Amino acid sequence: MSLFRVFDIAGSAMTAQSMRLNVVASNLANAESATSSSGQPYRAKQVVFSATQMTQNQPQAVGVRVSAVSEDMSPPRLVYDPKNPLADQNGYIAMPNVNVIEEMTNMISASRSYQTSADMMNTAKTLLQRTLALGQA
Known part of the structure; x- marks a missing residue:
């Protein structure tokens, strides 16, 4: 493998982690919104990764891609607030099923994975530069 x-493999990982960070940001931004554009509570979204072959002639070069962004189908959180106009007959409001602690953990994991891929690219760049410097000496 060249x-x-x-760079292709690390780039695919960085693209996937960037999308994961965007989904986490969307989940956190909507964690306390009682309704979405559909009128229903916002549903948390999760990124699904899959392995992908980078080139036809090198099957060992496998990267990562986002295969789907799926909605979490768990029920919404019920918050008791009988004075809210969105409350049902029992006084509960259906809030998004976003767990802020899990999302923050997911964000830290995604940002560290992104940084690891960037570090791998920098290390490969340094190796290539040193290899070229050997040829000049």
């Missing part, structure tokens, strides 16, 4: 293939 050292240049490292």
Whole structure:
């Protein structure tokens, strides 16, 4: 496998983690919104990754891609607030099923994975530069 293939693999990982960070940001932004554009409570979204072959002629070069962004189908949180106009006959409001602690953990994991891929690209770049410097000496 070519050292240049490292950039493709790390780039695919960075793209996938960037999408994961965007989904986490969307979940956190809507964690306390009682309704969405559909009139129903916002449903948390999760990114689904899958392995993908980077090139036809090198099957060992496998990267990552986002295969889907799925909605969490768990029931909404019920919050007791009988004075809210969105409350049902029992005084409960259906709130988004976003767990802020899980989302923050997911955000930290995604940002560290993104940083690891960036570090891998920088290491590969340094190796290539040093290899070229050997040829100049």
